Amino acid sequence: MRCRHCQCALSLPMVDLGTMPPSNAYLTGAEQFANEKAYPLKVWVCQYCWLVQTEDFTKADELFTADYAYFSSTSASWLEHARQFATQSRVRLGLNAQSFVVELASNDGYLLKNYQAAGIPCLGIEPTTATANVARQLGLEVVSAFFGKMLAERLYTQYRQADLIIANNVLAHVPDINDFVSGISLLLSDNGAVSLEFPHLLNLLTQCQFDTIYHEHYSYLSLHTVQTILHTAGLRVFDVEQLPTHGGSLRLWCCHQQAQYETYDSLQQVLALETQARLTSPVAYHGFQQRVVGIATKLKDFLQQCHAEGKTVAAYGAAAKGNTLLNYAGIDSRLLPVVYDAAKSKQGKFLPGSHIPIVSPDLLVNNPPDVVIILPWNIADEIKAQLRQQCHTALTFVTAVPSLIISE
Numbered sequence: 001m002r003c004r005h006c007q008c009a010l011s012l013p014m015v016d017l018g019t020m021p022p023s024n025a026y027l028t029g030a031e032q033f034a035n036e037k038a039y040p041l042k043v044w045v046c047q048y049c050w051l052v053q054t055e056d057f058t059k060a061d062e063l064f065t066a067d068y069a070y071f072s073s074t075s076a077s078w079l080e081h082a083r084q085f086a087t088q089s090r091v092r093l094g095l096n097a098q099s100f101v102v103e104l105a106s107n108d109g110y111l112l113k114n115y116q117a118a119g120i121p122c123l124g125i126e127p128t129t130a131t132a133n134v135a136r137q138l139g140l141e142v143v144s145a146f147f148g149k150m151l152a153e154r155l156y157t158q159y160r161q162a163d164l165i166i167a168n169n170v171l172a173h174v175p176d177i178n179d180f181v182s183g184i185s186l187l188l189s190d191n192g193a194v195s196l197e198f199p200h201l202l203n204l205l206t207q208c209q210f211d212t213i214y215h216e217h218y219s220y221l222s223l224h225t226v227q228t229i230l231h232t233a234g235l236r237v238f239d240v241e242q243l244p245t246h247g248g249s250l251r252l253w254c255c256h257q258q259a260q261y262e263t264y265d266s267l268q269q270v271l272a273l274e275t276q277a278r279l280t281s282p283v284a285y286h287g288f289q290q291r292v293v294g295i296a297t298k299l300k301d302f303l304q305q306c307h308a309e310g311k312t313v314a315a316y317g318a319a320a321k322g323n324t325l326l327n328y329a330g331i332d333s334r335l336l337p338v339v340y341d342a343a344k345s346k347q348g349k350f351l352p353g354s355h356i357p358i359v360s361p362d363l364l365v366n367n368p369p370d371v372v373i374i375l376p377w378n379i380a381d382e383i384k385a386q387l388r389q390q391c392h393t394a395l396t397f398v399t400a401v402p403s404l405i406i407s408e
């Protein structure tokens with residue numbers, strides 16, 4: 001296989017997670033178990049541009065189907081993150097009723113509705129029909145398509161160039177990263193700005209966040225590599241923020257090479273962190289597989305011990321990252337009989353691979369288990385606070401990444 005950015009042959013493997021179903025392919029009934037599709041999940045490192053990437057196996061349209069179950073509006077902390085971003089970007093770029101904002105992968109409109117409320121013209125691009133329809137019900141205009149150079153050309157003629165392009169938490173999901181970034185460059189006005197948010201590869205490595213690896217995440221990104229990719233499309237980074245979201249993310253502010261934005265010190269600071277962690281050397285990637293095995297084994301041992309002691313155990317949060325963890329560790333409904341999730345779109349379905357049934361958290365409140373395994377560890381504090389408030393008995397909480405942590 002060749003690198004998706006620079007086309008060099010890939011020879012440095014980072015981790016092999018075996019064969020897994022796509023993390024967001026929730027099943028609606030037991031009759032689907034036998035026909036479930038699974039694909040190899042292996043991550044390679046390009047030793048030329050240092051893009052960390054999954055092995056090619058299937059087309060994007062097989063993964064992001066019409067019933068794709070992830071709705072951004074389900075998480076309260078995420079909605080707050082979006083609201084703050086909208087206010088910050090409006091002030092920073094001086095956006096007003098004459099501006100034009102485009103969001104790539106606008107999901108259910110959780111972010112754009114803030115610009116709409118402020119009277120700023122905006123447009124969403126969202127390939128997933130179910131989420132796009134929710135956004136349309138809010139009165140937002142949404143184009144249902146995958147973004148790339150071709151779509152950018154169409155939008156450019158049909159609408160106009162954008163003063164702000166938001167591509168938060170989408171870059172990692174794009175199979176053809178060069179085409180996507182070229183599209184951004186085409187659609188961006190001369191003095192416009194782009195916001196790019198993505199989980200930072202640095203944290204994936206230091207915190208061993210291997211459960212953030214799944215087929216729908218094609219790339220695992222550093223500032224170093226994204227900067228290289230942007231340069232090829234005539235764009236540059238002028239500011240970087242480090243965010244706590246998704247276990248540690250970067251938000252890059254980018255513009256055309258000749259645009260009037262001064263470059264902030266933050267750029268050199270984050271690049272220095274990456275150099276310190278030796279992200280552009282094979283050393284940083286050695287031993288990752290062994291650390292993954294350690295985390296998976298510890299969780300399975302813990303569940304077997306609970307089972308032997310007659311404790312009741314359940315999982316909370318049917319997040320994609322939970323699926324990678326459970327399927328790699330070989331944990332199914334015998335050790336973890338149920339997963340609670342607040343998203344109505346997931347309730348009544350089954351997790352891919354492990355086939356654990358997803359039910360409403362109301363059932364947990366009425367009949368709390370002894371131990372709750374929180375799968376989306378990035379929002380563990382929010383989940384714990386919520387459950388403590390709702391349940392009248394003491395609960396034991398467990399998170400597995402970066403190491404097994406048991407708390408009350």
Ligand SMILES: [Zn+2]
Pocket residue numbers: 003004005006007008046047048049050051
């Ligand atoms: Zn490369």
